[in-house]
Amino acid sequence: MLCRRIIPCLDVADGRVVKGTRFVDLVDEGDPPELAERYAREGADELVFLDIAAAPERRGTLLDIVERTARRAFIPLTVGGGVRSVTDMRAVLRAGADKVSLNTAAVADPDLVRRCALRFGRQAVVVAIDARRVGGPDRDPPAWEVLVRGGRDPVGLDAVAWAQEAVRLGAGELLVTSIDRDGTQSGYDTDLLRAISDRVEVPVIASGGAAGPDDFVAAVRDGGADAVLAASIFHRQIHAIHDIKRAMAAAGIPVRITPEDGS
DSSP: OOOBEEEEEEEEETTEEEEEETTEEEEEEEOHHHHHHHHHHTTOSOEEEEETTHHHHTOOOOHHHHHHHHHHOOSOEEEESSOOSHHHHHHHHHTTOSEEEEOHHHHHOTHHHHHHHHHHOGGGEEEEEEEEEESOTTOSSOEEEEEETTTTEEEEEEHHHHHHHHHHHTOSEEEEEETTTTTTOSOOOHHHHHHHHTTOSSOEEEESOOOSHHHHHHHHHTTOOSEEEESHHHHTTSSOHHHHHHHHHHTTOOBOOOGGGTO
């Protein structure tokens, strides 16, 4: 079994890392390059850098900050926000990203996923899906809708169906965020994760709701996630990456343990 990855997320607005609850009430959490360097040193497997204001502000990615971040952290870096074309993706990769995340633009122009995968390889294309449960907690079976522009706008897409279509078009990985759980520290939506992971053959990254090590374990064991992403618990040093990995290893989940993790 492949090692499961722990991925800190840098949500960036106005050049700073921020974090809120359900994509609102944002609080400053620090400088992107400084946090990236810290997380690489502490044993993160990858980093995700999301320019969360790019789509709402209808602008491109903050390439200068991406470049400075990539220079400080020598682990795989995924960058999203503001990529609307193959040319945009090329610029982000040249700035130091290893993979590029498509979200709002992919929903507006699904063929963008195919074009980017054809040009750069599907291993470089991540489709991010921001999903919100519909019909209440008692709906059986449960369902989720896709939202875009930083979780602001529903688009009438079923999240599971869109995940399958994104993979068919060429996505090599899916970043699945529960808007209901984001920033709440109430645990990942394992029903959402399982609904998607059971229907696609590419890695699924769990996002939204981490409170502690048990949530990371549940995302993999119950949700079928291949990687687990978190932000606030790492930014605010509520839990250390090596503690999360130790808990996952104790639960029988393979993880990459390095000397820097204190093992």
